[in-house]
Amino acid sequence: MTETVRTATGTDGGSRAIAARRRKSLKRRNAAERRFRVFGLLAICVGIFFLGALLFSVAGKGYTAFQQTTITLPVTFEASVIDPDGARDENPRLLLTADYPQLVRQALARTLAINPANGPEMRAAMRMISRSSRVELRDVVLKDPSVIGKTVDVRLLAAADIDSANKGQIDLSVPETSRRVSDRQLQWMEELKAEGRLNKSFNTGFFTHGASSRPEAAGIGVAFVGTLYMMGVVLLLALPIGVASAIYLEEFAPKNRFTDLIEVNINNLAAVPSIVFGLLGLAVFIGFLGLPRSASLVGGLVLTLMTLPTIIIATRAALKAVPPSIRSAALGVGASKMQAVFHHVLPLAMPGILTGTIIGLAQALGETAPLLLIGMVAFVADYPAGPLDPATALPVQIYMWAGEAERAFVERTSAAIIVLLAFLIFMNVTAVILRRRFERRW
Known part of the structure; x- marks a missing residue:
């Protein structure tokens, strides 16, 4: 009888100890979760503070222009x-x-x-x-x-x-x-x-x-037209080449070491500094092919090379997001591989493809380093009549104005940044709207 009481007492004591350890562990987990939430909220507040400080500084200096x-x-x-x-x-x-x-x-x-x-x-x-x-x-x-x-x-x-x-x-x-x-x-x-x-x-x-040496007469009109020419070249080349490459690699290419090597190199190219593409454009398009310096066509070709990896990666991700059952159903009713991809898979992946393309174009729109190497930093006062005429771009114009000493160029630099940010925000908002408008939930 005494042994039974001791056993029961020991069991109750062990259960209480286990319950206490569990409560202590739960308390630690809850405290860790609260700390994580606080740190996350603090990180968001810090990011919003610096973003607000940046926008306030730029707007405060540039709105007078x-x-x-x-x-x-x-x-x-x-x-x-x-x-x-x-x-x-x-x-x-x-x-x-x-x-x-x-x-x-x-x-x-x-x-x-x-x-x-x-x-x-x-x-x-x-x-x-x-x-x-x-x-x-x-x-x-x-x-x-x-x-x-x-x-x-x-x-x-x-x-x-x-x-x-x-x-x-x-x-x-x-x-x-x-x-x-x-x-x-x-x-x-x-x-x-x-x-x-x-x-x-x-x-x-x-x-x-x-462009003008007198700040009161300087403007972004010529740079804006040059930017439009460049973005047109990028859109005409990067979108079809990038989408076609992604479709082949994802849907048709055999899985072997060669295609694995291509995929690794594409992923690596997406992380290459943009100035390397400027060196490539200087050597190939200007040095080897003899295209004119400071031309929008050369700038567009360089930015196309830089944008292609982003579009290919985004397109492949969009194709992978389409359920395999779509492909199987299309093949099951007698469609060929080509018909299954272009009639069924590609339309469903189009929102992701458009989003990746717009993000790639937005990235190219803000690049400066590769354009400096191909001579688009030249002083251009007249509108370019075509993509082969000398031109400059909006980011390069901002870079040139930032180096001027006169006070009036400071406000024009900030005003040009406001215009550039407005275009970037517009492109990113367009990407979000397209994704939400056409995206399908599986």
């Missing part, structure tokens, strides 16, 4: 300055080479009541107007030669320093010798504002102009 200060002057297009001999009908080039800055000086002298013989004041006044005013007045005359001999109000770009001062980006409380805008120029700015001649308006030139 979407506005531009202009000065409206009553310009008298004197025939004695533009066409003193009256020979423009026989020699139209006279309208291109006329002394248009002289017209600006005369308009400033009349508007600001400056004695034209006062050299220092005239030079200070001319520094308020962008040097691109010559081109602006020339375009007015070329568009309508009948303005010769008339006085017309012309809206001219303000110089970069005047634009920065008007936007409040220059500390005007410091001594005159420590800033790039003089007190006299500030006085003239106030006079022009009072007369309604100095205004801020939407900066359309930022989206239409090309």
Whole structure:
């Protein structure tokens, strides 16, 4: 009887000890899970903080570039300055080479009541107007030669320093010798504002102009067109070649060492630094094939090589996601291997293929290093007429502006980054929408 009681007591004590160990282990697991959740939430908060700081910094510096200060002057297009001999009908080039800055000086002298013989004041006044005013007045005359001999109000770009001062980006409380805008120029700015001649308006030139050494006249228009040409080349080449390669490797290629080697190399190419593709393009497309440097075609070919591994890997993953029963059912009703793949498997994998293609294009859109090696860092002010003409790209334009010292280029660099981010966000949102729209749950 005593032994039975001891045995029961020992069993109860062992059960309590096991239960205590289990409770202790469960408590440790619950604590570890809570710590993991806290660390995960902390990691997300840190990521969101740095992303927000980046976007806030870029937007804070770049949003002002979407506005531009202009000065409206009553310009008298004197025939004695533009066409003193009256020979423009026989020699139209006279309208291109006329002394248009002289017209600006005369308009400033009349508007600001400056004695034209006062050299220092005239030079200070001319520094308020962008040097691109010559081109602006020339375009007015070329568009309508009948303005010769008339006085017309012309809206001219303000110089970069005047634009920065008007936007409040220059500390005007410091001594005159420590800033790039003089007190006299500030006085003239106030006079022009009072007369309604100095205004801020939407900066359309930022989206239409090309590269320029003058920040107030610089824009992303030429770079944007070059980017479109490049992306067109990438889309026309990378999508069919990448999808065809993935279909062959996944559906038709025999499984042997050779195809395994190809698959390993494709996966490795997806991790190769982009600058290596730039070296390859420089050696093959420019050095061997003799294609022109700085051409959108060469940039598109280089980015195609860089994008192909991404598209192939994404396409193969999309093909693998299609259940084998689809293939078996198609073959069971008499379809050939080709018909089963192209009539049944490929349409079901298309959402994943489109998503991978868009992500690959978005990656190519933001690349800079390979384009620098093939010469797309050149100063290009005119729109390219085709993919073989010299061009630059939006990421390269951002890189070039980032190296400029003038304050006005800082805001244009940030504004170009905003535009690039907007396109990248648009492409990624499109990829998400396509996947959710066409994806099927199995």
